[in-house]
Amino acid sequence: MAIEVTPCIMPAMSQPQGNVVRKSFEAPVRDVMDGASRIEMTIHDHGLVALVDVMPRLVPEGKTADFAIVQAARVSYGEGTKQVNEDTGLIRYLARHRHTTPYEMVEFKFHHVMPIFIARQWIRHRTANVNEYSARYSIVKDRFYHPTLDNVRKQSTSNRQGGEGPADLATAQEFLNYLDEIEKSYIKYQEFIDKGVAREIARIALPASVYTEWYWKTDLHNLLRFLSLRMDPHAQLEIRDYAWAMFEIIRPIVPIAAQAFLDYDFEAMHLTRLEIEAIKNGQPLNSTNKREAAEWEEKKAKLGL
Numbered sequence: 001m002a003i004e005v006t007p008c009i010m011p012a013m014s015q016p017q018g019n020v021v022r023k024s025f026e027a028p029v030r031d032v033m034d035g036a037s038r039i040e041m042t043i044h045d046h047g048l049v050a051l052v053d054v055m056p057r058l059v060p061e062g063k064t065a066d067f068a069i070v071q072a073a074r075v076s077y078g079e080g081t082k083q084v085n086e087d088t089g090l091i092r093y094l095a096r097h098r099h100t101t102p103y104e105m106v107e108f109k110f111h112h113v114m115p116i117f118i119a120r121q122w123i124r125h126r127t128a129n130v131n132e133y134s135a136r137y138s139i140v141k142d143r144f145y146h147p148t149l150d151n152v153r154k155q156s157t158s159n160r161q162g163g164e165g166p167a168d169l170a171t172a173q174e175f176l177n178y179l180d181e182i183e184k185s186y187i188k189y190q191e192f193i194d195k196g197v198a199r200e201i202a203r204i205a206l207p208a209s210v211y212t213e214w215y216w217k218t219d220l221h222n223l224l225r226f227l228s229l230r231m232d233p234h235a236q237l238e239i240r241d242y243a244w245a246m247f248e249i250i251r252p253i254v255p256i257a258a259q260a261f262l263d264y265d266f267e268a269m270h271l272t273r274l275e276i277e278a279i280k281n282g283q284p285l286n287s288t289n290k291r292e293a294a295e296w297e298e299k300k301a302k303l304g305l
């Protein structure tokens with residue numbers, strides 16, 4: 001291991017006790033983004049998910065960024081990890097037992113471009129660091145989310161918050177024509193900017209389909225929480241598309257943690273006490289709540305019961 005010692009140049013009052021020591025990696029290292037400055041996926045008409053940085057960026061050759069999870073876990077377990085000394089086994093153990101802080105040692109920085117109605121849902125996830133495009137400082141770009149005809153969905157009858165299946169063709173077309181008209185508000189926006197109206201005021205009549213963009217940084221633990229909620233079919237289709245794109249991008253960077261997420265979270269199932277009793281006793285669910293009963297039916301179908 002190469003060691004470099006740099007003498008400290010500090011004001012006398014705050015002179016530290018030691019020297020700054022730089023140590024090199026013991027083995028050859030690799031860049032988890034393989035030298036790329038961005039790994040991008042375009043979404044819908046103007047949307048974008050771009051991974052711009054990862055911590056750890058450099059890992060020992062032959063490892064992935066999963067390495068940082070194992071490295072942190074071994075600090076907490078110390079000698080104990082001798083029993084679970086295989087990386088995959090250790091990460092999967094952590095995932096099963098919701099020992100999440102080692103996951104926080106991996107961080108991702110993304111650049112996202114998305115319509116404001118998606119950003120509204122996204123920003124509810126409070127555990128990320130965000131820096132957004134300022135429509136007070138800069139001119140909003142002429143970009144609007146315009147769904148395809150079959151993505152003009154009709155209101156779901158079973159889920160008050162969701163859409164299901166395409167609306168009838170004539171209504172869908174009428175809605176798209178309506179969006180065309182609304183998007184013309186951009187011309188007015190530009191006109192008022194040209195007349196000297198402040199950007200912070202001129203923007204207020206633009207629709208929620210206009211695009212914004214931000215840098216969004218979070219750690220693997222919180223990213224997986226986000227993905228668990230937003231890749232799920234209960235989330236709105238448009239944000240789901242972004243969530244799945246992020247998952248596909250990070251998957252080769254943390255392959256072991258990504259697989260553990262699918263196995264123990266995203267494709268797993270939580271059983272309530274009442275559901276466990278219903279299975280054990282071979283009885284119907286002991287609940288008169290219709291929604292709970294419907295959820296139990298869904299789970300039974302998934303379990304093949």
Ligand SMILES: Cc1cc2nc3c(=O)[nH]c(=O)nc-3n(C[C@H](O)[C@H](O)[C@H](O)COP(=O)(O)OP(=O)(O)OC[C@H]3O[C@@H](n4cnc5c(N)ncnc54)[C@H](O)[C@@H]3O)c2cc1C
Nearest residue numbers: 121123124125126127128161222225226229230234235236
């Ligand atoms: C399908 C769906 C429908 C939704 N519908 C609605 C809706 O109709 N209306 C609505 O308002 N929201 C809605 N939401 C948003 C939802 O209620 C959550 O606000 C959002 O999903 C963020 O979840 P979170 O708090 O777990 O995430 P984060 O903010 O990322 O937090 C992650 C975790 O960190 C912890 N945490 C973060 N901040 C705090 C804090 N200040 N105090 C304590 N613990 C904290 C909590 O453990 C939290 O679970 C919906 C979400 C989904 C997925």
